[in-house]
Amino acid sequence: MRVVLGVSGGIAAYKAALVLRLLTEAGHQVTVVPTAAALRFVGAPTWEALSGRAVSTEVWDDVPSVNHVRLGQEADLVLVAPATADLMARAAHGLADDLLTTTLLAARCPVVLAPAMHTEMWTHPATVANVATLRERGVTVLDPASGRLTGKDTGPGRLPDPEEIVAAALAAVAPVEEAATPADLAGRHVLVSAGGTREPLDPVRFLGNRSSGKQGYAVAAEAARRGARVTLVSANVELATPAGCDVVRVGTALELQEAIVAAVDAGDVDVVVMAAAVADFRPATYAGAKIKKTHGDGDDSAPTIELVRNPDVLAGLVAARGGATSPFVVGFAAETGDATGGVLDLARAKLARKGCDLLVANEVGADKTFGQDTSTVHLLAPGVDEPVTVGPASKADIARAIWDVVAARLS
Template sequence: MRIILGVGGGIAAYKAALLLRLFTEAGHDVTVVPTEAALRFVGAATWEALSGHSVSATVFDDLDKVNHVRLGHEADLIVVAPATADLLARAATGQAGDLLTNTLLMARGPVLFAPAMHTEMWQHPATAANVALLRSRGVTVLEPASGRLTGPDSGPGRLPEPEDIFAAAQALTAAAEPAKLAWRTVTVTAGGTREPIDPVRFLGNRSSGKQGVALARAALDAGARVRLVAAHMDVPAPAGVELISVGTALELREATLAAARDSDAVIMAAAVADFRPAELSATKIKKRDDAADPVITLARNPDILQELVAARNAEGRRQGIVGFAAETGDERGDVLSYARGKLERKGCDLLVVNEVGHDKGFGTDLNDVLILSRSGDEPQAVHGSKAEVAAAVVARLARELDAL
């Protein structure tokens, strides 16, 4: 893959050398395009030695190669790290004052920015507007990490670690590759089930459905026919899916088992309630001062993921099954240990696990997951937007299906 690594003029430019090494060790052909300011932090000799290509910041070098047009046209991916506030502003407004901004204007493939700047710069309304504008155009702008900055201050604005940028780039290119799931049928479940207590109340969870919708969209982008079995969601279903709306865990079970019969893959991203009220009150349970507090007895809901695996195995289907696990650690184990145990019990091909809490996972636009495989491969860490996570999961699922 041909990658352009743009380097902005910030102290974090030295970390881009580590990112460059990750790309080249993965077999990619990388051309570094720094800004003039970036060359004051890391010189051209370093970039040329690590990349094997000549380095320039101006459109006036190698005029016979027309680099300001050629580089953007030929690139499969452009990654800019660090992306300073100034560089984000110039990219958002379409300026073309140097080789990097010209290359960005000519880009026809995916573009990823990894910002790095002081907290006040990142949080300034002008930067926020520039980032929003770039994202609205389909450009990926990572959230900066939080931590120690150049001086004694700390906060959001630190360049993400090179390994995290590399993982985000992998996910982005996976999303850009065409038709991984052409001629495949994929069933995706999404949202949170609601288990009624009475005509007014229910037991539910905090799932927004965003990750499931992102998975359905990623499967569509990969060429699949997609069925979306949707419980309660805060976001609309993507255009192009066959939508099956459900409410409770039992309804979701019935719809998913039926849809799975002729599906090449099932992605169980819905947050399915583990329990439901054993009895449903026909009338609203009243709160009376002269009555005792009500006691609600719970019944266990069926394990849909295990049923899917059992049905597939019994019928000998060549079918990929992906489970999701929203986990919290406790004094008996961490998130990863619980996830490994769940993967073994469920028997699915892939298990996507993320740590959840009051400010993690549910309802947010970002996600941080590990993809575990029944084949025993090392867990794959993916951090980024839910669209980026979905692209990585779909790409991994496509490889699993190809191996069946």
């Protein structure tokens, strides 16, 4: 989902950083639009680092893209936290003198304001009238919490907790999303793996990878929205559990294989999406105590770690179903390209080798895909020469594209 997070100039602006974190960790693409006053509390580098997107307050920035209109037109949700008395007054009267207020005027999606101000300002007749006007126009204005304010003051006017703000904002969007989201997976049982496995060397070290689990969680969340019963096998992921998903937590490749096989053997899984980054190798032996460095004079030796292959979970799923077509199996190919070929070349070879029904290929690296909120993927299917390319796009949008293809194939 594309979210515009507006931040106005109150001391509670620092709490919006956690609101942003909660939204991005849930897989949403967030553009932060602070006011000039907000940047005096929290600087642009903080918002850019947390969102991964450029930050601006001016309508004069990025003029060719008509940013002051485009942001509101393209957003699925506009959330302002904190919303000061001044911001709400300007919004109520249709003033548009910066990027945030022009975005509010252009938005045709749900708009949610989370007020924060001193009690006297919240209860002032002007603010009361402005809130009433905004609510009459369909804007969701949350009631502020009551508690400690700036200095020694207490009373109503405190910014609600970030978790409450995010929950209320998503609830405002839910009716729109439900109306727009097809129920083409209703009655289906979907099994999704996500994250990256870790293969222990000793009690404190492991072999792992950079996968954050964001794409797999987005795939699971979209399946649940489309009516599926979702089992999410999660390997070392620190994200909030998507609504409507049952989570099975695993650590290693062998544990992931065991969880996947157990779910499929139960006999009612219709689709398996292997989005997890499963380690190809694991240490042949596990050291029960921490492996120590040698400390002798001139001894700079290091231990040699022998590796053994992990089972190929994806190929095993295809082989286990024999000649049957169920469950429908979706694989992922995270490739860097090498001397033997580019990302698509390696992905096509993997599709032929694994025998899955759909392969999602993407280019990965230290600053690509893993941990990012956007990506570009190529969807490859057997017998289809040209892949379907999606992106650059949010991982939620990519998840929708994957399920569009899968649902069409299932029907």
